[in-house]
Amino acid sequence: MFLRLLPLVLAPVTSYAVDFGDYFENKTMRLDYFHTGTATEEHFALDRIVSDGPWPGSTTRLVDSLAFGKYLVQVWDTEKKTLLFSQGFATIYGEWETIGEAKQRWGAFHESVRFPWPKQPVRVVLNKRNAENKFAPVWELTVDPSARSVNPADRKSPYNAWAVQESGPARNKVDLLILGDGYTAAEMKKFHKDAKRAADALFAIEPFKSRRSDFNVWAVDTPAQESGVSRPHEGIYKRSPLSTHYSAFDSQRYVLSYDNRTLREVASAVPYEYMVILMNEQTYGGGGIFRWLATAAADNAFFDYLFVHEFGHHFAALADEYYTSSVAYEIPEITVEPWEANVTALLDPENLKWKDLVEPDTPLPTPWKKEAFDAASRATQKKRAEMRARKAPESEMEQLFRDQAERETAFLSSMKYSGKVGAFEGAGYMAKGLYRPYADCMMYTRNDVGFCPVCARAIERVIDQYTK
Numbered sequence: 021m022f023l024r025l026l027p028l029v030l031a032p033v034t035s036y037a038v039d040f041g042d043y044f045e046n047k048t049m050r051l052d053y054f055h056t057g058t059a060t061e062e063h064f065a066l067d068r069i070v071s072d073g074p075w076p077g078s079t080t081r082l083v084d085s086l087a088f089g090k091y092l093v094q095v096w097d098t099e100k101k102t103l104l105f106s107q108g109f110a111t112i113y114g115e116w117e118t119i120g121e122a123k124q125r126w127g128a129f130h131e132s133v134r135f136p137w138p139k140q141p142v143r144v145v146l147n148k149r150n151a152e153n154k155f156a157p158v159w160e161l162t163v164d165p166s167a168r169s170v171n172p173a174d175r176k177s178p179y180n181a182w183a184v185q186e187s188g189p190a191r192n193k194v195d196l197l198i199l200g201d202g203y204t205a206a207e208m209k210k211f212h213k214d215a216k217r218a219a220d221a222l223f224a225i226e227p228f229k230s231r232r233s234d235f236n237v238w239a240v241d242t243p244a245q246e247s248g249v250s251r252p253h254e255g256i257y258k259r260s261p262l263s264t265h266y267s268a269f270d271s272q273r274y275v276l277s278y279d280n281r282t283l284r285e286v287a288s289a290v291p292y293e294y295m296v297i298l299m300n301e302q303t304y305g306g307g308g309i310f311r312w313l314a315t316a317a318a319d320n321a322f323f324d325y326l327f328v329h330e331f332g333h334h335f336a337a338l339a340d341e342y343y344t345s346s347v348a349y350e351i352p353e354i355t356v357e358p359w360e361a362n363v364t365a366l367l368d369p370e371n372l373k374w375k376d377l378v379e380p381d382t383p384l385p386t387p388w389k390k391e392a393f394d395a396a397s398r399a400t401q402k403k404r405a406e407m408r409a410r411k412a413p414e415s416e417m418e419q420l421f422r423d424q425a426e427r428e429t430a431f432l433s434s435m436k437y438s439g440k441v442g443a444f445e446g447a448g449y450m451a452k453g454l455y456r457p458y459a460d461c462m463m464y465t466r467n468d469v470g471f472c473p474v475c476a477r478a479i480e481r482v483i484d485q486y487t488k
C-alpha cells in the first residue's frame with residue numbers, strides 16, 4: 021500500500037513577535053541608501069537616517085510572515101538573537117540588474133527601508149533571494165538611534181495633504197498615498213478628481229471592494245510648472261516635480277520615477293505604506309514595484325485596469341501572468357519555484373502552492389487552447405507595433421485594446437476549464453515552463469474579469485498584515 025503524506029503546512033511566524041512598546045517608539049525610521057552594481061556585483065552605501073513621522077503600520081504583526089519580494093529587511097537586536105521586525109520588498113535595482121544594460125555598465129539607485137523607530141541600537145540586515153529563491157544577507161549595519169548622524173526631526177511638509185478616504189487610525193489600516201505628477205496648479209482640481217476616481221477604481225474590484233473600510237487613502241498635491249511628464253520615445257521631455265517618466269529601462273510603456281529621495285520627502289507628509297503616482301497623461305503606461313511605487317496614466321481609456329493591475333504588483337507582489345508581450349527582462353530557464361503567489365514552475369504538482377483551490381478532477385497542468393490564443397495574440401502585437409511605429413493617435417490604440425479584450429474575454433471564458441483553478445502554461449513572461457492559476461485574470465489580460473482566486477487570496481493576506 022502506498023501512503024501519501026499531506027503537504028507540510030508551515031504556521032505563519034508571528035508567535036515570537038516582540039511587544040512593540042518594549043523596543044520601539046511610535047515613530048518611523050527611514051534609512052536611505054544607495055544601491056549600486058552590475059549584473060554580477062552589488063553594493064550598498066548609507067545615505068542618511070531620518071524620521072518619517074508616526075509609525076503607520078501594525079504594532080502586533082511586526083514580522084512579515086508572507087515574505088514576498090526579492091529583498092527582505094530585518095531589524096534585530098544587536099546580538100541578532102531576537103528578530104524585532106521584518107518586511108519583504110522589491111526595488112528598481114532588482115529589476116535593473118536583470119536587463120542587458122547591467123552587463124555593460126554600473127547602475128545606481130536611491131532606495132529606502134522604513135521600520136519603527138528603535139529605542140536602542142539595532143542591527144539592520146538586508147537580505148536578497150539567492151539562486152534557490154531563499155533569502156541570504158547582502159548588507160548589514162548597526163543603527164544607533166542616539167547617534168549624531170541620525171536625524172529624529174519630523175519634516176514639516178510644504179505641500180497640501182488631504183484625505184481621499186479616512187477609515188480609522190493608521191496602525192489598524194492599510195495607508196495608501198496617491199500622488200500626481202504633471203498637474204499644474206490650475207489642474208489641481210483635476211488631480212483631486214483623478215485621485216478619487218483611482219480610489220473608486222480600486223475599490224470596485226474584489227477583494228479590495230469588500231475590504232474598503234480597511235484602507236485609508238491619502239493624497240498630497242505637488243503642483244507642476246507645466247502639464248504632463250517625460251515621454252522620451254516620443255521626444256517629449258519635462259522637468260516634473262516627481263521626475264516620473266515613460267521609457268523606464270527604455271521600454272516605451274514602462275513608467276517609473278528614479279527619484280526616490282524626492283518621493284519619500286513628499287510622501288512623509290502623511291502616514292503611508294503604499295504609494296502610487298497618477299501621471300497627467302493619456303498615453304498608455306504604468307509600472308508597479310512591490311512596496312515601492314505604482315504608476316498609471318490618468319487619462320488613458322484603460323486607466324481603471326492599468327491602475328489596479330499595477331497596484332497588484334505594488335501591493336501583493338503579484339507577477340505578470342502574461343508572456344507574449346515584449347518586455348525588457350531577460351529571464352533564464354526556470355529551475356526553481358518562483359516566490360510570487362500567482363505563478364508556478366509546477367516542479368512538484370503534488371505540492372502546488374494553491375493546490376487547496378484546485379478541484380480533484382482538474383488536471384495539472386491544465387489543458388487550454390494555448391496555440392490558438394497565442395496566434396491571435398501575436399497578430400495583435402504586430403498591429404500594435406505597426407501603430408506605434410507610425411505614431412498612431414492614442415484613441416486608435418485604445419480601440420485596438422477594446423477589440424482585443426472583447427475577443428479574448430469570449431475565448432478565455434468558453435474553455436473546458438475556464439473558471440477553475442489549475443495550472444495553465446504561459447505566465448511571468450515565459451511561454452513555456454511557468455504556469456498561471458486561472459485561464460483569465462487581470463494580471464494576465466486587460467479583460468474586465470478582476471483578480472483570479474489565487475491573486476485575490478494573496479491580496480487578502482497582505483491586507484490582513486496591516487489590519488488584524
Ligand SMILES: [Zn+2]
Pocket residue numbers: 341362457458461462463464471472473474475476
Ligand atoms: Zn491571477
